[in-house]
Amino acid sequence: MAKKVLAVDDSKTMREMVSFTLKSAGYDVVEAEDGQVALKTLDGGRVDVVITDLNMPNLNGFGLIRALRANPAHKFTPILMLTTEGDSGKKEEGKAAGATGWIVKPFNPDKLVEVVKKVCPGAL
Amino acid sequence: MADNFDKTRAIDKAEAEQKARQFLTFTVDHEEYGVDIMTVREIKGWTETTRLPNAPEFMRGVMNLRGLIIPIFDMRTRLHLGMTEATAKHVVIILAVGERNIGILVDAVSDILDVSADQIKPAPTVDTQVDAGFISGLISLESRMVVLLAVEHLFDMQHIEKAIAEAA
Amino acid sequence: MTDLDQFRQTYITECLELLDEMEERLLALNVDAPDNEELNAIFRCAHSIKGGSGAFGFDFITNFTHALEALLDSLREGKVLPTREVVDVLLKATDIVAQMVDAASDGGRPQDNFGAEIKALLEKFANGADAPCVPVAAEPIEASEGERQWRIDFTPHQTLFSTGNEPLLILRELGRLGAMEVSAVTSRVPPIDGLDATACFIGWSLRLRTAAPLSAIREAFEFVEDYCDLKIIDTQAAGSPSPPHWGERGWGEGGCGESKQTFNFPPHPAPLPPRGGRGSPNDLGGTKNLPKKGESSVAEVQAARVGQTTSIRVDLEKVDRLVNMVGELVITEAMLHAQTRGFAVEKFAGLLRGIDELAQHTRELQEAVMSVRMQPVKSVFARMPRIVRDIAEQLGKNIRLEMEGENTEVDKTVIEQLADPLTHMIRNSCDHGIEMPEERGDRGKPAQGVIVLSAYHRGGRIMIEVRDDGAGIDRARVLAKAREKGLVPAEVAPSDEEIDNIVFMAGFSTAEQVTNVSGRGVGMDVVKRNIESLGGTVRVTNEPGRGSVFTVSLPLTLAILDGMIVRVGAEHYIIPITNILETLRPKADEVRHVEGHSDVINVRGEFVSVIYLHRTFNIQDAERDPSKALVVLVESNRHKIGLVVDELIGQQQVVIKSLEANADPVKGVSGATILGDGRVSLILEVNELDQIGEGKSENLSRELAA
Numbered sequence: 001m002a003k004k005v006l007a008v009d010d011s012k013t014m015r016e017m018v019s020f021t022l023k024s025a026g027y028d029v030v031e032a033e034d035g036q037v038a039l040k041t042l043d044g045g046r047v048d049v050v051i052t053d054l055n056m057p058n059l060n061g062f063g064l065i066r067a068l069r070a071n072p073a074h075k076f077t078p079i080l081m082l083t084t085e086g087d088s089g090k091k092e093e094g095k096a097a098g099a100t101g102w103i104v105k106p107f108n109p110d111k112l113v114e115v116v117k118k119v120c121p122g123a124l
Numbered sequence: 125m126a127d128n129f130d131k132t133r134a135i136d137k138a139e140a141e142q143k144a145r146q147f148l149t150f151t152v153d154h155e156e157y158g159v160d161i162m163t164v165r166e167i168k169g170w171t172e173t174t175r176l177p178n179a180p181e182f183m184r185g186v187m188n189l190r191g192l193i194i195p196i197f198d199m200r201t202r203l204h205l206g207m208t209e210a211t212a213k214h215v216v217i218i219l220a221v222g223e224r225n226i227g228i229l230v231d232a233v234s235d236i237l238d239v240s241a242d243q244i245k246p247a248p249t250v251d252t253q254v255d256a257g258f259i260s261g262l263i264s265l266e267s268r269m270v271v272l273l274a275v276e277h278l279f280d281m282q283h284i285e286k287a288i289a290e291a292a
Numbered sequence: 293m294t295d296l297d298q299f300r301q302t303y304i305t306e307c308l309e310l311l312d313e314m315e316e317r318l319l320a321l322n323v324d325a326p327d328n329e330e331l332n333a334i335f336r337c338a339h340s341i342k343g344g345s346g347a348f349g350f351d352f353i354t355n356f357t358h359a360l361e362a363l364l365d366s367l368r369e370g371k372v373l374p375t376r377e378v379v380d381v382l383l384k385a386t387d388i389v390a391q392m393v394d395a396a397s398d399g400g401r402p403q404d405n406f407g408a409e410i411k412a413l414l415e416k417f418a419n420g421a422d423a424p425c426v427p428v429a430a431e432p433i434e435a436s437e438g439e440r441q442w443r444i445d446f447t448p449h450q451t452l453f454s455t456g457n458e459p460l461l462i463l464r465e466l467g468r469l470g471a472m473e474v475s476a477v478t479s480r481v482p483p484i485d486g487l488d489a490t491a492c493f494i495g496w497s498l499r500l501r502t503a504a505p506l507s508a509i510r511e512a513f514e515f516v517e518d519y520c521d522l523k524i525i526d527t528q529a530a531g532s533p534s535p536p537h538w539g540e541r542g543w544g545e546g547g548c549g550e551s552k553q554t555f556n557f558p559p560h561p562a563p564l565p566p567r568g569g570r571g572s573p574n575d576l577g578g579t580k581n582l583p584k585k586g587e588s589s590v591a592e593v594q595a596a597r598v599g600q601t602t603s604i605r606v607d608l609e610k611v612d613r614l615v616n617m618v619g620e621l622v623i624t625e626a627m628l629h630a631q632t633r634g635f636a637v638e639k640f641a642g643l644l645r646g647i648d649e650l651a652q653h654t655r656e657l658q659e660a661v662m663s664v665r666m667q668p669v670k671s672v673f674a675r676m677p678r679i680v681r682d683i684a685e686q687l688g689k690n691i692r693l694e695m696e697g698e699n700t701e702v703d704k705t706v707i708e709q710l711a712d713p714l715t716h717m718i719r720n721s722c723d724h725g726i727e728m729p730e731e732r733g734d735r736g737k738p739a740q741g742v743i744v745l746s747a748y749h750r751g752g753r754i755m756i757e758v759r760d761d762g763a764g765i766d767r768a769r770v771l772a773k774a775r776e777k778g779l780v781p782a783e784v785a786p787s788d789e790e791i792d793n794i795v796f797m798a799g800f801s802t803a804e805q806v807t808n809v810s811g812r813g814v815g816m817d818v819v820k821r822n823i824e825s826l827g828g829t830v831r832v833t834n835e836p837g838r839g840s841v842f843t844v845s846l847p848l849t850l851a852i853l854d855g856m857i858v859r860v861g862a863e864h865y866i867i868p869i870t871n872i873l874e875t876l877r878p879k880a881d882e883v884r885h886v887e888g889h890s891d892v893i894n895v896r897g898e899f900v901s902v903i904y905l906h907r908t909f910n911i912q913d914a915e916r917d918p919s920k921a922l923v924v925l926v927e928s929n930r931h932k933i934g935l936v937v938d939e940l941i942g943q944q945q946v947v948i949k950s951l952e953a954n955a956d957p958v959k960g961v962s963g964a965t966i967l968g969d970g971r972v973s974l975i976l977e978v979n980e981l982d983q984i985g986e987g988k989s990e991n992l993s994r995e996l997a998a
Contacts, residue, residue: 224953
């Protein structure tokens with residue numbers, strides 16, 4: 001069974017790019033446009049990886065990460081955050097919130113797949 | 125040409141009036157003296173000072189001003205009018221002189237004067253009671269005359285030594 | 293001051309700190325088994341210095357640190373080994389950068405080819421590796437050098453799983469790089485009933501043979517490097533398999549913040565220190581036997597990082613203002629307390645309780661504020677390893693420096709004054725104390741001499757000890773030299789202790805040939821004078837042939853003084869306790885008036901000049917007859933003098949205030965303090981008092997003559 005990825009970003013372009021890239025690599029992808037929608041989408045269900053932007057309306061990335069970590073069902077789920085180069089403060093804050101790793105924007109498709117594989121190898 | 129000249133003078137005068145300065149005045153032995161209010165840090169009642177060795181006569185010693193040690197000078201002595209018999213009613217004016225803070229012991233604070241530059245007369249070249257070096261000017265109002273003090277010269281070492289020499 | 297100026301100042305201060313850190317880490321670096329975290333930390337220092345230099349237009353710093361950074365990059369990539377020669381060049385490079393920063397801070401710039409020689413060496417050692425401009429973000433340019441064998445110790449923190457990371461995936465990723473052997477380290481796994489299934493207790497020890505660069509290995513750990521202890525060691529590049537060198541630093545020995553650090557400085561060529569039973573690379577299973585201390589490096593770096601974020605820089609002036617205000621608060625509180633003393637408790641219960649609490653809080657506040665000025669002596673101690681290293685090198689001696697109690701705190705003002713005397717004492721021990729290795733061998737001592745530098749608190753003072761296991765003071769030679777120099781007359785036969793103390797006499801130097809090290813015309817006499825000017829003492833304990841100990845005792849702060857409050861008439865004065873020898877009331881016939889001189893008193897056969905403080909300070913209502921008053925015997929620079937006072941009020945610690953901030957300096961007075969009643973009291977400068985005293989006594993003679 002293919003691994004399921006939740007992609008959270010308020011930018012439609014970004015969501016679609018993540019979604020397209022990962023689907024091509026054999027993952028299942030669901031999308032959400034902010035943290036609140038993501039939590040609603042997840043409600044009760046499971047995903048294998050969460051990829052989230054940090055700066056989003058309603059519930060931002062840090063809030064989402066904290067909310068997921070507080071839920072036993074998602075306590076150990078790999079969460080990757082999208083950060084920009086050089087923003088080490090955000091990276092540290094994200095790590096403190098419980099993020100597993102990070103993807104530096106702008107990313108190229110190969111790099112995205114490589115990082116996702118790092119925490120969730122997909123169908124081996 | 126003449127028009128221009130008049131106009132310049134008019135502007136000068138207006139500027140001078142705008143540049144009105146404020147002086148804090150105080151009395152020592154019934155005479156009135158003034159210091160530029162910008163140099164005044166604080167006014168407080170007299171408290172006993174701690175004397176320093178080998179200090180000139182007009183140096184009353186040092187006082188504690190919220191943790192800072194401030195030297196206190198007796199204006200009366202400095203003006204060669206004897207020594208102030210200081211009581212709690214006497215006043216110490218704390219002044220900022222350059223980098224330092226000093227206090228001067230006076231009889232009482234009397235007024236704050238708004239004075240425009242042209243009301244200030246130059247200091248007389250000869251004066252019997254006061255060595256002219258520390259007078260920066262005179263203000264005469266209806267019935268009173270205020271001696272403006274050049275605080276920066278009042279207690280600097282050269283003047284102090286001169287004063288000691290004169291006293292001797 | 294423009295904004296940029298302000299940042300420039302910050303940059304310069306930061307640079308100096310980074311250079312200190314670099315130097316300290318370089319000195320602590322184990323050249324046989326360099327710790328990669330250490331190399332990374334050193335690299336980061338250079339990188340930060342370079343980063344800021346560009347922003348402020350210090351192109352000369354940029355150019356030089358670029359070469360420095362390139363070599364450091366090669367080091368952490370494992371392309372170059374941090375041999376002693378390399379470390380030497382790196383240390384010299386930090387000196388160059390320090391001088392450049394110094395020049396920059398004055399708005400100047402060094403000569404164009406300044407440091408060119410060192411720069412060339414840096415480039416040579418970097419092996420022509422063409423490091424990119426921003427090496428941190430850059431992929432290493434990897435010429436295939438064939439396979440290397442790595443040893444990787446990976447010990448996840450228990451919390452690793454809660455970040456969503458999975459060690460298994462990391463091991464798989466590593467496995468793709470080459471041939472790998474894995475053994476699990478299960479020593480941390482608790483018994484089953486104490487096992488938390490969500491915590492990670494297992495560690496792994498790996499042997500990996502790969503042609504991939506170090507950066508590829510590190511990348512596998514990218515997401516977890518903050519959540520694990522990680523050691524990656526190139527076991528082949530050293531030529532022969534070299535065991536990891538654990539425990540070169542020991543932490544947490546002794547309680548309450550005590551630490552102990554050891555630096556080994558063998559001379560060129562370095563004899564390998566014996567190292568047995570430490571575990572070898574072929575003994576991977578032995579990981580579980582490794583001492584706990586060895587895990588320090590990652591944790592230590594993290595601790596240092598945390599330390600940075602929890603401290604701020606404050607202008608000392610602001611702290612002083614705080615200290616002043618708190619001092620005033622204490623006085624106000626004392627006054628309130630005195631005012632309410634007669635109040636009935638039943639009537640004013642709330643008020644009285646409030647005043648009691650105020651008293652307690654004020655005291656705590658005062659202590660807290662004073663402690664803000666306190667700093668660990670570490671900042672001064674940290675310079676010493678370099679000094680020992682350089683001297684050992686220069687003299688061909690083998691010296692180990694051990695430091696204890698670096699976290700002992702002392703007031704900032706004392707720290708600033710401590711560096712010079714301490715440096716000189718250390719130099720002295722290296723130069724005159726520790727013998728040459730052959731000589732030590734002849735005496736049956738290990739070739740490596742040991743100097744122990746330690747600090748501790750005792751009785752409200754800080755004690756600093758420099759102990760060595762060298763030759764000690766050769767009393768016969770010292771005495772001969774002192775006689776030759778006319779310091780000790782031929783007919784006098786000093787005791788052993790007196791001979792030992794000759795080393796503190798001005799104009800004495802025993803070095804048979806003037807060395808580059810301590811023969812600079814600066815002797816231990818200067819150390820003694822410096823220490824004494826800080827209100828301290830220095831003494832020496834000597835065991836000829838076995839070593840000597842120099843012990844410095846200093847007040848914890850120069851802002852506070854142990855004083856004796858004395859009364860003269862209605863006035864109170866403070867005499868520093870360190871000056872006071874004894875207090876006595878002479879009999880009438882022990883006071884003599886000497887014509888043309890001050891009065892003298894007979895103290896057990898010795899005639900001591902007396903100074904009447906009431907005359908010095910012109911006080912009318914004081915006791916004039918020494919046999920009815922008290923004489924405080926004090927020691928000044930030149931001799932003993934007796935101060936005539938009415939009464940001793942008591943001993944008290946007083947806060948020293950500067951008179952000179954607002955008034956001209958006064959002879960005989962070193963400062964002032966504010967006593968409990970809010971009045972100012974003068975602190976007497978005994979050495980000068982004696983000069984005023986002579987003047988006064990002349991007046992006295994004249995009066996008497998008239």
